[in-house]
Amino acid sequence: MPQPKGRSLPLSGPRRFILDMMHFARQVPSVPVGRAMRLGPLAEARAGHPIRPSWSVLFLKAFGMVCEAHPELKRALLTVPVPRLYEHPYSIAALAMEREHEGEPCVVVGLFRAPERQSIAELQKALDEYRSLPLDRVGFFRQMLRISGYPAPVRRFLWWSTLHVSGPKRAKRLGTFGLSSYGALGAESYHPISPLTTTLTYGPIDAEGRVTVKLIYDHRVLDGAQVARRLKDLEAALLGPVLEELRRSSGAVPDIREEAA
Template sequence: MHEPKGTILPISGPRRFIIDLVHFARQVPSVPVSRLVDVSDLIEARAEHPMRPSWALLFMKAYAMVGAEHAPLRRALLEFPWSRLYEHPWMNCALAIERSFQGDHGVFIGLFRAPDQQTITQLQLALDFYKDQPLEKVGVYRRALKFSRVPRPIRRLFWWSTLNVSGYKRAKRFGTFGLTSYGALGAESLHPISPLTTTLTFGPISPERRVVVKLIYDHRVLDGVYVARRLRDVEAHLNGPILDELRRDSATPPAPSSSSREASPEPPAATVRLDVPGDPISPGLEAAVERSVDVEVPGKAI
């Protein structure tokens, strides 16, 4: 009697993205630093807010505010044609978002431009856009899925060139920091990896209203003591400006109607233009990628 054999499955676009991301993340000597943060006041203020904003957005904005004040958090190591540090003028966040894709779950990246300069309401509208809109209507998702069809050598070369040649394009396309969390599921990520300089993550909120917040950093760019101080600043901003904004919004609800949400197909906080005029890095490579991306694959929907 023959034993049943396993099934060969194709690799989906989102899975190819994660495979590429992990390939480059493994090259980063990352180290986690954690801090136990008191969010007692935030819990009540968030519950009274008309939009009940995502915890991820509160941490995102708090960290972006810290990054706006501390330039080293906006730096990245570039290694071609020589090793150097690039410092971006503002913070861009790459938020990991789970979406359904062709009957399976996949991780997509939502880009948030300068979260410290956006209101909490604007950030929540952007997150709703990334979570609820059809994949084909979200530009960054659509490009990522099309790009996943490009042959692996070209994909890897494009990733490498974006991460190592142009700091400006790196920050525009991949963000200056990442954010991921399983806290809502009662789980905590021990050491998420990323090709970015820093990645913020947090676990579930304890009955004592405290949460473990971690900042995973590239040790080639930052040092642990510095990162520990910045986590202290994140807590101060959460219980300072972020708490104040939540309370102001509760006193004067800013939430737009559903009709006004539909009128803005792509909220400003979610708009990060990927094509940068006047920064012609690797034009031949980019042209090759564009040609590959524009090819439609019969029988495969993005």
Template structure:
């Protein structure tokens, strides 16, 4: 009997996006730092909350608060025309999520401006829209698909110029920090790579609220002791302001949330 033959498949737009991102992420000397957190009170408050917000939303809000207090987490290394650090005035979170494009599972990224200034409900609403809207209706996704259709040299030049030349454009287009987690799938990533200065990830959260949280950082911009302290601050933010908001206690000043369609515009 003739042996079955394999087949050659073209790369989809989302797959080319991941290839380009990984190309530049490999150039970042990143180091992971982990901390075991006991988030039992937060897990209980989340379960009883009317909208039952997702864990990524709670981590986005808490880490946004930590970044607001430590400007170093909002910095990025730029290389052109000279080596320098750029500090953005507020955080922009880049959340990785699984979507489907033309029948193929893919990873897409949603941007959240100043998550520390938005309510948990606003962040959850934006996340729900990112997860449900057609990709072509969301600004960042639409831009991703458009750029991914360019020839490789043009795509790589656009990525390079965004990461190396302009701090404001880098933050606006790619975010100041990333969040990626397989915790809901019962797994965890040990050392995800990213072109951003910091990337937050966490594993499965058990019934008691025990979870391992990791912060992967660009060692050219930050040092390990600083990152370890910020993980402790993250736990305090989760069990402090974020928990208070879930319980309906007085919250800080909010801000008007931008629609996802406008978040990733170039």
């Protein structure tokens, strides 16, 4: 009997986007640092909140606060015309999410400007729009599809110039930090790579709020001890101002005994 033959498939626009991003991500000497966190009070407040915000929204806001307090997290290495560090005045979060394009599952990126200055409800609304609007109605998605249609040398030049020449353009087009997680699927990414200076990721969060959170960083820009301290600050932000906002916006009254502890 004749053996079945394989088939060749053309690369879609979203797949070319991932190929280009990985081409530059693997040039970054990134290192992961992890911290085991106990977020029980936050998990409880989230479960009882009227809009039950995404965990990604809570992490975006908390890490934005940490970046605001520690400007070195908003830096990136530029190389043209000379090697230097650029520090953006505010954070822009780049959240990876799964969508569908022409019947094919794909990864797209939603940008959230200064998440620390937005309410949880505002961030959740933006996330819902990123998840539901047609790709051609979202500016960043539309730009991604357009650029992915260019010939490879043109695409690679645009990526290279965005990453290495202008700090403001780099931040505006790609963000200052990334967030990617499979926690909701019961899985964990051990070392995601990205062309950005920092990428936040977390695994499954159990009923008691226990989770391992990792921050992958560009060792040319940051050092491990800095990153370890910032993970501690992240936990404090999640269990401090982010938790307080959740309770306040849901009408819950904080437990004074718990706060004193």
